[in-house]
Amino acid sequence: MSFSGPKNVNGYRNQHESSWDTAGSNGYTRSNIGAKLDGYFDKRELPMYKDKPYSYAASRRKPWWQKWRFTGVILLLLVALLYWIGIFSSTSTRTRVRDTSKSTWSWSSKMAGTQVDWNERRERVKDAFVLSWDGYEKYAWGHDGYHPTSKRGTQMTPSGMGWIIVDALDTLMIMNLTSRLTYAREWITTSLNYEQDQEVNTFETTIRMLGGLLSAHYLSTTFPEMAPLADDDQGAPGEDLYLEKATDLADRLLGAFDSDSGVPYASVNLKTLKGIQSHADDGASSTAEATSLQLEFKYLAMLTGEKDYWEKVEKVMELVDDNGVEDGLVPIFIYAHDGTFRGHNIRLGSRGDSYYEYLIKQYLQTSGQEPIYLELWNQALTGVRKHLITYSKRSHFTIIAERPNGLQSDLQPKMDHLVCFMPGTIALAATGGKTVAEAKQAGKWGKKEQADLDLAIELTKTCWGMYKTTATGLAPEITFFEINDPPRSEADRPSTPPADPTSTDASAEWKDDYVIKNQDAHNLQRPETVETLFYMWRITGDEKYREWGWEMFMSFVNYTKLEGDAGFTSVANVLRVPPKLRDNMESFWLVCLVYPRFPSFLSPVLISSIRDNVADFEEKQAETLKYFYLLFSPVDLLPLDSIVINTEAHIFPRFQLVRGLTTGWKRKPRDKDGKVIKSEKKALEDGGQQKKIPEAQKTVKAEQTKDGGTASKGAA
Secondary structure, X not given: OOOXXXXXXXXXXXXXXXXXXXXXXXXXXXXXXXXXXXXXXXXXXXXXXXXXXXXXXXXXXXXXXXXXXXXXXXXXXXXXXHHHHOOOOOOOOOOOOOOOOOOOHHHHXXXXXXXXXXXXXXXXXXXXXXXXXXXXXXXXXOOOEEEOOOOEEEOOOOOOOOHHHHHOHHHHHHOOOHHHHHHHHHHHHHHOOOOOOOEEEHHHHHHHHHHHHHHHHHHHHHOOOOOOOHHHOOOOOOOOHHHHHHHHHHHHHHHHHOOOOOOOXXXXXXXXXXXXXXXXXXXXXXXXXXXXXXXXXHHHHHHHOOHXXXXXXXXXXXXXXXXXXXXXXXXXXXXXXXXXXXXXXXXXXXXXXXHHHHHHHHHHHOOOOOHHHHHHHHHHXXXXXXXXXXXXXXXXXXXXXXEOOOOOOOOEOEEEHHHHHHHHHHHHHHHOOOOHHHHHHOOOOOHHHHHHHHHHXXXXXXXXXXXXXXXXXXXXXXEEEOEOOOOOOHHHOOOOOOOOOOOOOOOXXXXXXXEOOHHHOOEOOOOHHHHHHHHHHHHXXXXXXXXXXXXXXXXXHHHHEOOOOOOEOEEOOOOOOOOOEEOOOOOHHHXXXXXXXXXXXXXXXXXXXXXXXXXXXXXXXXXXXXXXXHHOOOOOOOOHHHEEEOOOOOEEEOOOOOOOOOOOOOOOOEOOOOOEOOOHHHHHHHHHHHXXXXXXXXXXXXXXXXXXXXXXXXXX
């Protein structure tokens, strides 16, 4: 469907206007350097909106020799060009059309030796987002997936779910991209329909789609100056569009919670509302996925007054905690049918990560009125320090390792890039979102808070080292480390501080501690490290985190920008220059995210591996570039102590417990290791049940013998 541009909407631009033009109103201004970035991003043709052609017929002209002014104009343009490229200056630095295999630091070096303009850098992030968004709009509008290399779109459901559009709504608002938001909102109004017979992943749909709609509702109602639209003004017919769509989607997702235990199934059918267990991992749900739905449903409960949303997700937290894990560290799989864990794999990477993130964020979301989640967070962080923290062998980088076979098993010195969310989360927990100076002034700073911040600082260095150790300046998906044997614990931490990971020396000794395997060397533009840099900058005020972020952003520009106007893609191997680029929407994307049944010939191990590695830049672009934009923005844009950010970077407000909402559960008594203490009566009951089991087995054996069968050893 096509429609004309909105009238009298502040900031609206016609489709044929350059994406590098000055932005306009509300303080979101651009310098004229944006016009010079055409060559920097190799932008040969600017993307336009749907209802305008991408090229125009040449106008009729007289022969050039009949125009006496022609020669003079050409000479003037030539002089201007020579001036621009530096012929008349004392420096030999020149701007060149960028090749994706080469560095573009020639542009950024023009700012060397001058005071950094962070607003200008923020606008460069905005330019990158616009380029990628416009590529999607031109080649795949309305599709759930975008393949920027082949310039095509794909759907996850029969009619599409607006996966990219909804996920980017709040980014469009924060960046004040009013005209693009207008088109996105029009698509949601006329085309978004969840009445589709399709199985979708419960977690991904909640954090991205439900979270995106709720964030859009919050920002559009609380900050009307962000990309202002008349359609969502108070009293306008479309005032509650985002909330209405969110409620419709949430009601469908609730079907995932209809398991025997209350732990949500891995996926749910949007039309039948039937929850469906995982097609891999023996049917178990991911622990992180089951416990990372709470911020979204709790905020929706606060908005609507519907307690069912609150109680469903709160019950999951109680069930997980009732397992009584040691030191607050949970295995990465949990069965929906009975709420017990599957296996003993402990890690803060895939399938474990956001469980820990949402502990402290649930505490912050309700303004500290639910101390049970602070208690859970503190116990888990203590467990991380006790069981997972170790140090690299030579340069003493702090590592959060894994224990694949349980806490009593060997430590595996492996860190997914996903784990790099943790330093920022630790810092957030230490201050509650305030700056360190504010926390100290308020008398809320002690030895524990300082120790936690110190840990966050060291882990941030480790994550930054993942970028600095590669040829492209981009981090791999997974990094291993050289460690001592036996591994050092935090109690036995090295006396010398870690190396400085900012060294540009390719042969620096500290890089030997980082081990990157070829199968792990791809980069999917994940946001976790820049997310941490954002938190560390806001909380400590240390400018180095912004500088690291700018260097990271430039590496993305240098090595993930496609030729022309398609946008950005992912990198196959960060260790090679030039890197091989990927058409980032791999074929398994639809399989894993939408969750149809996997082909029977695929092994469970392969299926699990595929799911663990699912990622897509066109979804991550809204998250990654959003964190870059906030990192380079003034600190009064979305103050940390008034918001909470979900695991997909969607923004929710903090609120008080109202409308009868309250913590509906209590923790069972624990021993010093965090394990549940059973009452004497309960222990006797459990013992009685155990004694009855052999009698039941004897009955089965007797019946089998009576029928002429021979009881197997397994029956006994």
